[in-house]
Amino acid sequence: GEDxxxxxxxxxxxxxxxxxxxxxxxxSSTYLYWYKxxxxxxxxxxxxxxxxxxxxxDQRLTVLLNKKDKHLSLRIADTQTGDSxxxxxxxxxxxxxxxxxxxxxxxxxxxx
Amino acid sequence: AxxxxxxxxxxxxxxxxxxxxxxxxIPRHDTVYWYQQGPGQDPQFLxxxxxxxxxxxxxxxxxxxxxxFSDYHSELNxxxxxxxxSALYFCASSLSSFPDSNxxxxxxxxTRLSIx
Numbered sequence: 001g002e003d004x005x006x007x008x009x010x011x012x013x014x015x016x017x018x019x020x021x022x023x024x025x026x027x028s029s030t031y032l033y034w035y036k037x038x039x040x041x042x043x044x045x046x047x048x049x050x051x052x053x054x055x056x057x058d059q060r061l062t063v064l065l066n067k068k069d070k071h072l073s074l075r076i077a078d079t080q081t082g083d084s085x086x087x088x089x090x091x092x093x094x095x096x097x098x099x100x101x102x103x104x105x106x107x108x109x110x111x112x
Numbered sequence: 113a114x115x116x117x118x119x120x121x122x123x124x125x126x127x128x129x130x131x132x133x134x135x136x137x138i139p140r141h142d143t144v145y146w147y148q149q150g151p152g153q154d155p156q157f158l159x160x161x162x163x164x165x166x167x168x169x170x171x172x173x174x175x176x177x178x179x180x181f182s183d184y185h186s187e188l189n190x191x192x193x194x195x196x197x198s199a200l201y202f203c204a205s206s207l208s209s210f211p212d213s214n215x216x217x218x219x220x221x222x223t224r225l226s227i228x
Contacts, residue, residue, distance in 0.1 A: 042202065042221040043155065043202065088154060092217075098168045099157035099160060100145075100147075102154040102156075104154050
């Protein structure tokens with residue numbers, strides 16, 4: 001069945017780069033997403049990538065996709081304390097109305 | 113830009129009571145999704161609607177039901193509430209365009225339901 005896995009914790013210093021990794025198993029997945037959740041808040045869409053792409057860059061965020069290994073990563077450049085949050089990787093089939101399958105989330109802690 | 117609106121933000125109920133959560137999607141979005149997030153957990157999909165018809169169903173208990181109305185807003189009805197139903201309930205919306213359905217889901221801030 002579908003499964004999305006992430007490492008649970010990542011701790012970095014302010015100004016460093018953060019790399020959050022995710023692996024997925026559903027071979028039919030065509031869209032992969034990164035969401036950010038701050039404490040007590042909702043899920044904020046950060047970025048997403050289509051499975052025929054290898055990389056997508058959006059300001060400080062870089063998404064890398066290795067479709068062969070089913071590995072997705074999110075790199076945050078110049079990490080700030082405001083980036084401290086839980087980051088969820090999610091996959092979705094290419095079909096209207098179908099659900100996102102989330103990983104357990106990676107808690108990013110940024111120290112100054 | 114307008115976002116997904118959920119109401120109420122917080123709700124406290126007792127066991128065996130009923131609750132109704134409301135979701136107002138982003139204007140022009142035709143698809144709504146409901147997710148449940150337990151403490152320290154990832155969001156789990158409950159149910160979704162496209163153009164007022166159920167489009168996908170996840171781990172929604174039989175005690176729960178949902179619908180999407182003609183103005184595209186959605187309501188999640190929960191009955192015989194149990195302690196384990198305490199969670200954050202998210203609604204998300206998207207604009208689905210056949211055959212390409214790559215429009216991402218945008219989430220509301222959630223309704224925090226506490227069962228006493």
